[in-house]
Amino acid sequence: MKRRDFLRSSTAVLGSGIFMGTSLPMAAWAEDAPVSGGTLIWGHSETTQNLDMHQTGTASSGRVLQNIHSSIVTVDKDLNVIPGLCESFEVAPDGLSYTFKLRPNVKFHNGATMTSADVKYSFERCKDPATGAVNFEVFNNVAAIETPDDLTVIVKMSAINAPFLSRLSENGAGVIMPVDSGPTQGTNPMGAGPFKFVSYEVGTVVKMARHEEYWDGPAFLDAVEAREITEPTTRLTGLRTGELHMINDIPLDRVGELQGDAAVQVKTWFPLNFDFINMNHTFEPFQNPKVRVAFDMIIDKEALMQGALWGQGATTPSPSFPTSAAYNKDLKQRPQDIEGAKAMLAEAGYPEGSLNIVFKATTNYPYHIETAQILVEWFKAAGVNLTIEQLTWADWLSQCWVDKDYQMTMMNFFSLWESDFLYYSVWNSTGAFNYRAIKDPVIDDLTAKARITVDDAARADIYKQVQQQIWAESHDIILWFRNGTIGAQPAVMGLDTVVHPNGSNLNFHKVWIKA
Amino acid sequence: MKDIVSVDHLRVEFATDGGPVVGVEDVSFTIAPGETLCVVGESGSGKSVTSLSLMRLVEFGGGTITAGRLNFERADGTMLDVAAAPAQVMGAVRGHEIGMIFQEPMTALNPVFTIERQLTDGLILHKGLTQEAASARALELLQSVRIPEPERRLKQYPHELSGGMRQRVVIAMAMACDPKLLIADEPTTALDVTIQAEILALINRLKRENGMAVLFITHDMAVVAQMADRVVVMYRGRIVETGTVNQIFENPKEDYTKALLAAVPKLGEMKGKPAPEKMRLIGDEAARAAAAPVKARVPEVLLQVKNLTTRFPVKGGILRRTVAQVHAVEDVSFTLNVGETLALVGESGCGKSSCGRSILRLIEPTSGEVWIGGRDIGALNRADLRRARADMQMVFQDPFASLNPYRRLKDQVAEPIQNFGLATGAALEALVLQLFDRVRLPRDFMNRYPHELSGGQRQRVAIARALAVNPKLIVADEAVSALDVSVQAQVLNLMMELQEDLGLSYLFISHDMAVVERVAHHVGVMYLGRIVEIGPRSAVFDSPRHPYTQSLLSAVPIADPRQRRFAEDLAFKPITSPIFPLGHQPAPSTYTEVTPGHFVLSL
């Protein structure tokens, strides 16, 4: 259950993962021609919960179900929305209707051919609150879904919803299920993806077999077995003993060790998510920007990243996706200056030894605990007494996220969010994810202005200003982007195709095993 | 005739926390074939160590034979020095050529194996019999020890048999391979008197029929008198005196033997004496005064028990409802006068202890009245009862268990005084001091803990504790049963002396007829919860009327080798169960007065 990332959400612009590197035992593998056959045994780091793609919010389930379902639209490596199960899509000039032309002869796992009725069914099922779909609000503005013919779907909106397409490309909302398959999706998920669902033993294994009639050509692998092994040491052992072909989420402290091991290949990519330190703005000392800036100055981000992530990441002053236009390249993180911080704290009325802060960190992310421990030492040097409270994931969610009952904490989010969604929901005073209770009129104005700014370059500029403001006021302390990791046997091929552009999902369509 | 056993200067040491301790030293004796040698002594005399050495079982108790020879004539006529024999040879001798029976029939059999298995495994091992042949022989053995329904017994487990039957099985086991020597280590000590008589008779018969030699270990001079051909008297690990049974009993040479014999009450020796008499103690200052009879005072009723009935529920069923009742005390009535002793006698399970406890309301009687000094104890509420307890105290059987091991003696003696707020501080201290003097315990014992005292000393503490609140009545429940004879005599004398001085009344509960004859003014014989016969001691002992009293008296061994009673097989009527279904209404006890004051339960 550790390191659960919640990818579901919302958004739009999807960026391609930047592959940091693959350590390979053999240089020539890429030249081999793919062969068909074999069962890939994957040591999955998390437990698959609900098999219903609409109802599932966790990255863990999505990572598996991604192989069973196909989405109506998806993203390419440059994070452009591209057709998936549709051949083309078109947005009306008024932005109030979307027309999808479906691919002909797309076969579901049950042999049926996909029609517009299936699309209408899937969208409506997701929209219906009774379904309990986690992405239901994607369809909030959908007024009607029309199916003039078998291969045409027209979605009518009651109001403009610019990120609609981007959010459809998220795996939860855009997947197409056969008509009336809803009630059995939870036990027997069915879609038009490259692999058919075979069986699931709760907590043990999900078995999938190749879907021969996959619209994009059958996969190489006969089958994929996703064995659920949540304990990192155990998972690593399984890879080492050869019981597993592949594992995801190598513990960060072990990546270096595995990269030096000729018997396995290690793939890391960047970025998986970003981490930031949160200060509760309702907590009196943190209402003073000087205190927040001083706190930022106490932290040596690079050393912290080396310490907590074992170098498996890169520091950043901005949470925007590193290749996105909105990323403010002029911004630099404050260097560590403990004496300066002390002075600034004293100036703010908090002389040495007068600040006692509780830092709540969740055991769900062990590297958060390590981060906190390193922070304690620096803060001590700066005359701030930091004490750690470890919380289980459930407790963190209820205390920090929902009840805002904390002084200082840290969290991570996916890096791939569309800027509006990211900056509005996280930093706008009315944002849904503003669990720090930040109230900055500058940011409120900027994020509102961006929403009505049509020009992309101008919009990107506004977001750069938002980043500047976050940094200047030190509302949060943005730390770094963290890497994603995969380890595999040398015989596993096509690993560079396995990571979905969203950085979390794994797709085995083009993976093969060398004999 | 060649001796089958000759023990020569045996010395056994035990490794203890404080270094090696000598168990027995310089022990020599012989046993001739067909002879019964009794080794007699009080606790700690080394008699058991001697017998265990002969089997080399002493090693399992941490002992080592450090000197001496233990010659045993084997079946093939060769002499074996048991002290030096290798383990395998001992394995072949044990249970095969030497059989042994132990004291505790209740624990001597393995509770999870059938009787058959325990009887046959020795036969299979030593005689190489097949299972069938061994089973057949086992049946024969059970028949020879006269167990009723022997076929059924074979398939049973030990707990399904009574104590007497178990001891018969143990004897059968010991006899299985026709040993030339039978070692019996206190074989009847834990048994009721009638069963003891049966077992002693059985051993005598088997010895006669098989021509076995018997090494009989006991502390009971009366049993020695009944069983022995020759006697070895042991004291503190050494032999004091050896001789034929008649020599020992009629012409003892050593002082210790004389003292031992003097302390043993002989059944029938009080014939014609009107009042209890103190025990004879050799060489004791107090003993001289002891000759005087303990006279009762002017009759004045202290305790009156009317139709006392105590039943224990037997629970069962889903709702833990009472499904049956143990009729522990059934319609018992008697009176006890001031300054007198009433003895309740009977065998285990007859209800004598329950009767005593019911009177004190340590267990709640079902019905009946108990009047002490004009007060109905049964009608008192909790607080009043607690206050009334000052008048009635109890002395328990086991001096080891009746004192709290974690409290100083003076605190334990002082506790009743504190309970009733009779004295505090210096006055309390002085009172406790007096009590220690009264029971003739050295004053420096006050600060000691119970484990530092011997059994007799502890029982004195228990008596001091009972005396602390000046009670009128003391219920003495087997108060001297666990003590060695000489100590028993001292404690009995103390009790009688206190009675004389303080006018105490005793309800003396005992199974020992000889002791009762000595100390009681009146005797009640209990059987299945009822008093079957009650009256003045002389009347009950000299002319018993009830068949049960008669059989009980006939079973008591007499410490006189000239009055042997157990030559022939004996079979007494087994005691039936006192458990009755719910609602069972037994007939009231009605008595016939045969002579003035002597009542016999109407049959």
Add this chain to the structure above:
Amino acid sequence: MKRFKTTKGMIGIVLLSLIALIAIFGPMVIPPDAATAMDMRARRAPPSLTHLFGTDQLGRDLLFRVILGTRTSLEIAVSAVLMSVVLGLPLGLISGYFGRWIDNVLMRFVDTLLAFPALLLALTISAVLGPNIQNTIIAIGVAFTPYLARIIRGEALRVAQMPYVEAARSSGTTDAMIMWRHVLPNILPAVIVQATISLAFAILAEAGLSFLGLGTQPPAASWGLMIQASRDQLDIAPWTAVVPGLAVALTVLGLNMFGDVLRDILDPRSK
């Protein structure tokens, strides 16, 4: 045999005194902050002259951490066990002494606690009361209570049957006084032996709880927390487990040996 027992007891006493000394004076003797100071160039360094017991994943010296952890671990274990004794003693004593329906009611209650997963209890306590040392003590103490209550009940039941209890009752001693003067002293040795065993389990229980975030909060050190932290690095840095593990093992061994001696000391019979 005597000598053997005495030697064993002496070893136990020496071990425990040593551990107690470390617990009391250790934190004063070691340089301040030595146990939390990190050396990022020496992460997971094996034992060497600079770091006698090696370092952990953050380059902290394990010798200093294990010394600092001694006090925390013992504090937690001793307080938790004391708490379970304080709660379990009256429960078990009353249940065993009075028997009948009181016993029935109390033992059903204890059964309920026994069958109830300690983990759920710990999670609830940590979620509702917050993760800190006091609440860890409460969690462990409450979880241990039913076991202790059961053992005490058994002992009380045994002692309540003893003739000296009947003797006390027959001489007018009240139930409360009987329990205090006669039952309690006689069950105390068994309670103490059980408590010494429980101490070992309490030290380990803290390790389990730190997995859930309850227990000692880092960067403070406790043996349990250290063992817990070694979980993911056992194959590459075994010393991170061995060092605190050895500390627990020696304590348990010492307690066990001392337990026997203590029983003798308490028993007037052995004087």
Add this chain to the structure above:
Amino acid sequence: MTYVLNRLLSVILTLFMITLVTFAVTNILPGDVAMMIMGTQSNPEALAGLRQSLGLNDPILVQYARWVGGLVSGDWGNSLIFKKPILELLSQKIVASAVLVVMSMCIALALAIPLGVWAAVHRDKWQDTVSSSSALLGVSLPDFFWGIVMILVFARWLGWFPSSGFVEPSVDFWGTLQHAFLPALALGLGLMAHLTRMTRSTMTGILSQEFIRVARAKGLTERTVIWRYALANAIGPVITIAGLQIGYLFGSIIVMESLFGYTGMGWLTYQALLNRDLPLIQDTVFVIAAVVMLTNLAVDLLYVVIDPRIRLG
């Protein structure tokens, strides 16, 4: 028979109390499953919707009544995170745990009995100390430590057993046993200490009894005396104590099953707890409590079979 019914009644009573306590405790726990499903994507509106669709908004008493009513009528509800009928989940997982628990108990007994007997025979000698010290070592480090050591030694270095996972016994029983072995061994080591201690003290008591002397007096060899006569008597009490450890084992499997990816009741309970899947927590806790108590009952009955004294009493 009445004895059995009696015990059964007290078991039912305790189970009822367990339902009360469990329900109370789980409802005190802050956070709920809706929050866990939504995670950091949750906002008040979405949470409210999900809670409604999960039926979390009913009054507490209604929920309790529905739960207990369901337990009795066989409708055990659905797991909110796995979206499966709980009864189905439980019936699968309980088999896995049963295999594990039985196996670890067997391993623990197989180690503890000889060690305990050895110590009892050589009481207060060096053998006794060796026995108790080695047993103590087992409890000086937590279960998970031994679990990881097992994985490293037997799976990684020796390669004798699979490092993790679980195979349905109905599919491959031998495979189930293989997968259960390492966690069972790790659990067994933890259990062993206590059982060794109890075996030692039970045997010490038995060896001092008269019938042992009688057996020796019959000329039986020491081996027969100890391993047949004495042990036959010790086995009942030792098994009873072992049975009482079932509760402790069900606590330990929570950690051990998660470590080995051996997905039984312990794992399921842990998932339920971490995800605040209240129906699943309540049902698993109830089942574990029931299993623990029924095993204790079964052990008592087994004791009756082993010990003839109780059989007819």
